[in-house]
Amino acid sequence: MKRCASAVAIAVAILIDGQADTLSFDFEDPRGVSNVAFSLDAPLESIQGTAKGLSGSVNVDPTDLTTATGRIAVATKSLVVPNPLMRMHLLSKDWLNARSNPQITFEIRRVAGVRKKGANTSEVVVTGAFSLNGITKEIIAKADIIYMPGRLAESSNGKFQGDLLVVRSDFKIRRSDFRVRPGEFLDKVSDEIALSVNIIGAAQKL
């Protein structure tokens, strides 16, 4: 009986200890640094833009990145291209339909292939569900994860104490996969869209 109680106590201690290492990183960025840049390179036209309306959170033990779970969302209406008419078309019903699909999301399903690149920098392979225009597809992408313990104070002018998690990833999607005018206007709007993700999450410590 005593042995059983000890085993339970150890198990609970391990569990509590494990939970204590998991941090919740909030990816809403009031400083406006986090961004997702997109680029389309068609034969007749090249389009570059960014999206900044980020939200969502990731729970992860920074010492074991395979534990990561969470969801990142980008507000569709936060997509900006320099030409106002082009932006109006992009958000319209015929293209991204921002009114019906207000968010573009990525939900982490699995993190694997962790490769250390530095003391707090690792390269990982993330598998997740990418949703755009109401269609969800599985995406596999390489990402660099930079854990910055104790750096939240600097980025919040000393208001908060905590850690930062920087996620950088470059990957490509096809608009035809997400039923965004598939096969149309390919000379001006390429099918392939290159995405460059540079986002920062903050885990506040009390």
Add this chain to the structure above:
Amino acid sequence: MKSAGSNKVVPLLRALAVLSAVAVIACWLSLGAHMGWSQTRVPAYKTDPITETTFTDYENRFLPGLDFLGAGLLGAAAIFALTLLIPRSRGEKLQ
């Protein structure tokens, strides 16, 4: 009276066409001679010193592109073309 007015309109319109074309070209050149579409938000690339993350900020200003240049020159050409439609001989006969 009428013929004298018509005679003055042609050189005036032609001067206006040339001035418009020059003004459009000067405006396009002085504001950056941008080779793409006109922009109302101009990207400015910045780097966050803490995370070394590069990000784009947009300045709300007008950057004329090739569409602006094309439309301006087309307008000037239209004004010039209009002067070719004004009959000169009619004015001379009325005198």
